Amino acid sequence: MARLIDGKAFAARLRTRIADETAEFVTDTGRRPGLAVVLVGDYAASQVYVRAKQKACEEAGMSGSVHRLAPDTTQAELLAVIARLNADAATDGILVQLPLPDAIDADAVIQAIDPAKDVDGFTTASAGRLLIGLPGLVACTPLGCLMLLKEVAGDLAGKTAVVIGRSDIVGKPMALLLLRESCTVTVAHSRTQDLPAVVRSADIVVAAVGRPEMVKGSWLKPGAIVIDVGINRVPAAAGKTRLVGDVDFDEAEQVAGAITPVPGGVGPMTIACLLHNTLKAARSRAGLNPTT
Ligand SMILES: NC(=O)C1=CN([C@@H]2O[C@H](COP(=O)(O)OP(=O)(O)OC[C@H]3O[C@@H](n4cnc5c(N)ncnc54)[C@H](OP(=O)(O)O)[C@@H]3O)[C@@H](O)[C@H]2O)C=CC1
Numbered sequence: 001m002a003r004l005i006d007g008k009a010f011a012a013r014l015r016t017r018i019a020d021e022t023a024e025f026v027t028d029t030g031r032r033p034g035l036a037v038v039l040v041g042d043y044a045a046s047q048v049y050v051r052a053k054q055k056a057c058e059e060a061g062m063s064g065s066v067h068r069l070a071p072d073t074t075q076a077e078l079l080a081v082i083a084r085l086n087a088d089a090a091t092d093g094i095l096v097q098l099p100l101p102d103a104i105d106a107d108a109v110i111q112a113i114d115p116a117k118d119v120d121g122f123t124t125a126s127a128g129r130l131l132i133g134l135p136g137l138v139a140c141t142p143l144g145c146l147m148l149l150k151e152v153a154g155d156l157a158g159k160t161a162v163v164i165g166r167s168d169i170v171g172k173p174m175a176l177l178l179l180r181e182s183c184t185v186t187v188a189h190s191r192t193q194d195l196p197a198v199v200r201s202a203d204i205v206v207a208a209v210g211r212p213e214m215v216k217g218s219w220l221k222p223g224a225i226v227i228d229v230g231i232n233r234v235p236a237a238a239g240k241t242r243l244v245g246d247v248d249f250d251e252a253e254q255v256a257g258a259i260t261p262v263p264g265g266v267g268p269m270t271i272a273c274l275l276h277n278t279l280k281a282a283r284s285r286a287g288l289n290p291t292t
């Protein structure tokens, strides 16, 4: 049976460390690190995530503000909010919760964020720095996945890694981080042929697809480390819903060497890494040396 990778527990330890470092920052600078979350519309899942992010900020000793905008907010109004937050000295991190309403050009909004405050790591500046190996703010979800992988496997050099999914926010930055660790990286996507065979070559599998329980136990190399990014809400008994990943957990845990659960795996790491990035941005803006 696979070892269970307890992302929730790892994230809790990380958040405790960040809280200690945040207290030091407050002593050094006389102010709290500040995260501004911008939420447009009333998408139910986003409400839950945004509240979780704000609560995590406050528990770490940071200030977390949520800027709630109506569903019919215009592009110009949203850009004006971003401009105000870019100019606000007390705001270290800006996160625009995705998805945005269809009428808004999400890319234009994200690119308007000051790269110094880009705690999601989504701007071209942040993505470009990751690509060429310069220090910078790295997307929270792939960063959290990498932390879990290093915790379980130590040095990743020479391992074969398959990332399933090539989105700009998960798959691509994940592949770049694994390449930086000297893994031999394959990126699979919807046009990949014989995905089971590709996955079977991997010592490390990161699934970021958005298809419930797609990756089967029979696809895995015995002993593989499996990181399940997927968050899929599916119907359960009695008219309820439950959360499942992109990996068929019951099958995979019979074959894998280690595996993250859903919930309790990657999701809590994403939030902890958001705090990590907010502190990192705050330290950098205050002229302090980067911590870990
Ligand atoms: N835990 C967390 O903190 C987070 C979880 N998520 C979850 O991770 C999952 C992925 O998110 P995201 O990257 O934003 O999703 P996207 O929809 O942006 O990307 C999905 C990727 O999967 C590929 N894909 C789709 N179908 C298949 C298939 N049948 N075989 C192989 N590849 C396929 C797509 O290929 P193509 O490019 O060819 O279309 C695409 O590259 C979702 O479940 C999301 O909810 C996302 C962010 C944070």
Ligand SMILES: Nc1nc(=O)c2c([nH]1)NC[C@@H]1CN(c3ccc(C(=O)N[C@@H](CCC(=O)O)C(=O)O)cc3)C=[N+]21
Binding pocket: 048, 049, 095, 096, 097, 098, 099, 120, 140, 141, 231, 243, 262, 263, 264, 265, 266, 267, 268, 270, 271
């Ligand atoms: N600008 C932006 N940045 C994001 O990072 C971002 C975003 N937009 N839009 C939505 C996705 C999704 N995402 C998650 C974060 C935490 C959990 C999480 O904590 N999940 C819990 C369970 C939560 C539940 O029960 O619903 C877990 O997996 O244990 C999940 C998903 C961040 N995203």
Ligand SMILES: [Mg+2]
Binding pocket: 210, 231, 232, 233
């Ligand atoms: Mg989904």
